[in-house]
Amino acid sequence: MADSDSADEAREVTGADLVAESADSLRERAGENRVKLWLFIEADRRLVAAAAALFVFGSLATIGALVSNPIALLRSGDPVETTFQALLGAIITGVTLVVTLNQLVLSQEFGTIDQQRDRFDATMSVRESVGDHVDPEIAPSDPSRFVRSIVSAAADDADAARAATHAGTPADASAAVAALADGIRSNADVVTEQLDGASFGTFDVLSAALDFNYSAKIYEARRIRARYADDLPDSAVDALDELLATLELFAPAREHVKTLLIQWELIDLSRYVLLSAVPALIVTLYMLLFHAPGTPADPVFGVPLAVFVVSAAVTVALVPFLVLLAYILRIASVTKRTLAIGPFTIRDTADTNE
Template identity: 45%
Template structure:
């Protein structure tokens, strides 16, 4: 078994707060910068309106289906005329639509079940919420903790910015030039990040991704780590007022974590219930189109061509695209929810992405 000295050596080798790590102070703040991925990919996964994203997916599917129908050999028209391709295709789509709606209803039931409970459980939830709001009121110095989600997050970001300014003021009295310079650099970086986030939070409405996106751009976890690192690295140089200011800053940053996670949880519930409604709405035309294609359409129903492409190809591929709408809605929402969940798996100063390691 390794002795205490061996264990200490492993700890020192893993993390040395006195090491030269100036780059850590300037770590990327916004999620786009931390992601290290293309703007187009992040727009599709996160920023785009989910209905717009669904439309883009539907258009892409339609074009690919038409191109595939044109490229088939033998031609799609002869394939339809010689067999029961349309019946097989759209009976499958009708069954998939019904199954998909059932799945989404199940998801809705899971989301709603989290809000159900006996009276004492609801009272405990209320008590915890009010205790947290009282702590936020004391932390921010406001008369009352804001009720609006964007205002609540803004108050915590503003509190961190104020405490960072207090740290900067206290740092000016430190004799150690290295400590003073690094603390000032950290405070400037935090203040700049806070300005950007506060601008984005202003007027952001709950239920839209804009609010959550702005909250994700405040890299609070890394900032908590930086406060701890600076306190340890410059323990001899930092005086009591600076240490107290850093600890107050740490408290404001730490409180932002559960506040953001709470807003994220509420957004997920909101998005999933909205998804359930939209899928139910989209299922009606999707099912109607699938059943109509089963009952009324065959190779002789649509004759002629447009732009050199048989009309049966246009009609069939458009009907397939409409039948896919419930699935495409589900896909667009799940892509955003899964991406946000993956990027916020941990709470606090815990780095999971290689780009920030």
């Protein structure tokens, strides 16, 4: 009897070990601190640009305050004129770059009527495929609810696979299915809670979708099915097949949401850069045409007011670049985290190919 219990325990441990340990949330998978991830991905891009502008102004004003006799330096040679001439060229170049980015977004919307029909038919075909696996059968039109319906369906399929195992199922097979179901259910509950009330146009929808680690779950489900297909009841195998089909639908759904959001972000980027370019050009031209270097020289907190004027003007001239930096930082970071689609892991992790 003791030998039998030991054997069962050994089988349970082995079965649990078959389920690859993998963090679910993006922050855990990225292995980076919360502040860095918030700055790169989650923070409002306008807030990031504003914080960068304050940092630039504060840095320039501090350096000017520490320099001995800054008025003399501003009046010697033409440092202000040279600086703003370079900034004027940079602003015009930046606006040209934004126009190019805008054309990239618009090019996705152009096409002949037959191309638009093919695009529509492909979209409807995918939605019908999703409808075959979610409840209700008609997939929601809202991106947040659309993603949430797939995540919830995956959790239900995992629960069905666990419920389909019975007393006659080997302990290691039951343990592997149960561990998979627990992992999917806990991850799905967190993601659906994040998606509740999230509206498209903000980063909330994609942020929640990135926290559903579908690729690891596809790999785990395929491995369990391959190893225990002969030990599991047919109903459990069918439930695993349904789970895999649902998880495989999540991949293109998340990529579609990501593509839409990136296009949305590029449009916002174009608008904010163009809007900020107008005051930047005005301030730059004023500093070139009308501003006398070193004036006003009246001190504020012991620092010549001219230092603050020049620092503020440089900051305003740099705002279009700072806006571009803030948006491209998030787009590049999200793209890096979602390069692979499907059960591929392109980061340091333990080898689970056992």
